[in-house]
Amino acid sequence: xxxxxxxxxxxxxxxxxxxxxxxxxxxxxxxxxxxxxxxxxxxxxxxxxxxxxxxxxxxxxxxxxxxxxxxxxxxxxxxxxxxxxxxxxxxxxxxxxxxxxxxxxxxxxxxxxxxxxxxxxxxxxxxxxxxxxxxxxxxxxxxxxxxxxxxxxxxxxxxxxxxxxxxxxxxxxxxxxxxxxxxxxxxxxxxxxxxxxxxxxxxxxxxxxxxxxxxxxxxxxxxxxxxxxxxxxxxxxxxxxxxxxxxxxxxxxxxxxxxxxxxxxxxxxxxxxxxxxxxxxxxxxxxxxxxxxxx
Numbered sequence: 160x161x162x163x164x165x166x167x168x169x170x171x172x173x174x175x176x177x178x179x180x181x182x183x184x185x186x187x188x189x190x191x192x193x194x195x196x197x198x199x200x201x202x203x204x205x206x207x208x209x210x211x212x213x214x215x216x217x218x219x220x221x222x223x224x225x226x227x228x229x230x231x232x233x234x235x236x237x238x239x240x241x242x243x244x245x246x247x248x249x250x251x252x253x254x255x256x257x258x259x260x261x262x263x264x265x266x267x268x269x270x271x272x273x274x275x276x277x278x279x280x281x282x283x284x285x286x287x288x289x290x291x292x293x294x295x296x297x298x299x300x301x302x303x304x305x306x307x308x309x310x311x312x313x314x315x316x317x318x319x320x321x322x323x324x325x326x327x328x329x330x331x332x333x334x335x336x337x338x339x340x341x342x343x344x345x346x347x348x349x350x351x352x353x354x355x356x357x358x359x360x361x362x363x364x365x366x367x368x369x370x371x372x373x374x375x376x377x378x379x380x381x382x383x384x385x386x387x388x389x390x391x392x393x394x395x396x397x398x399x400x401x402x403x404x405x406x407x408x409x410x411x412x413x414x415x416x417x418x419x420x421x422x423x424x425x426x427x428x429x430x431x432x433x434x435x436x437x438x439x440x441x442x443x444x445x446x447x448x449x450x451x452x453x454x
Contacts, residue, residue: 165429165434166213166215172430185343188339192215209240210240214244214430219245220447238454245281261273261378262397265374265398295399303327318361329344379418438451
């Protein structure tokens with residue numbers, strides 16, 4: 160039996176056999192990926208796993224610590240083989256397999272992976288300071304900033320103040336306004352903002368339109384990393400937590416269509432299926448997105 164771990168910015172999931180367990184442990188600025196994995200591994204029932212598959216946020220498209228991660232897996236699970244990969248490639252293979260196209264994954268952040276004729280491209284996944292435009296944190300933060308500015312008399316988004324009443328109260332109670340809890344509050348506020356847009360709240364719709372435009376540029380940009388031909392029509396798949404809101408999905412698709420000729424597909428599966436499948440499809444790895452460690 161093998162272990163699969165999918166680490167994101169809003170939580171983690173582990174898969175042992177057919178059993179999937181969700182954890183609240185997430186990758187935050189407070190801990191490194193390695194430190195976060197150690198916390199996750201402490202929650203896994205003690206047992207041996209021959210192979211461990213890891214789909215990880217926070218790598219920024221470059222796997223560099225496969226040795227340290229592999230040794231950690233060996234320490235906890237006596238693992239002999241460890242597949243360490245950026246969560247973007249796990250999402251791509253899970254969603255589209257070996258098709259040519261783009262998988263745009265939205266969680267707290269954003270990552271886009273393209274593939275064409277054996278070549279992979281990576282875009283965004285840069286973190287909230289330098290990127291992740293259109294992702295869950297960005298949506299929630301943008302709305303919260305406007306609502307707070309309105310209360311300060313620096314903006315006029317009174318509809319967001321009303322919409323985000325509960326989140327603004329939680330903001331007042333934060334001990335630190337720029338710590339991990341503040342980040343989590345922004346990510347969680349995304350559901351309220353997307354629901355508000357669905358209900359026609361004007362400022363929420365405006366935010367999602369802007370986010371959709373950012374994401375369309377990300378899709379177009381990452382596809383151009385693997386194709387320079389206008390005759391090639393990629394398959395585009397959009398997945399992740401914020402895409403549970405159909406209004407946002409529709410806006411993103413519309414914006415992508417305005418910039419790139421493509422077709423859309425529903426994801427076949429997700430990271431937990433994609434990580435082992437990636438390892439099977441690319442036994443030598445995909446530098447720099449995916450590297451093996453062997454004992």
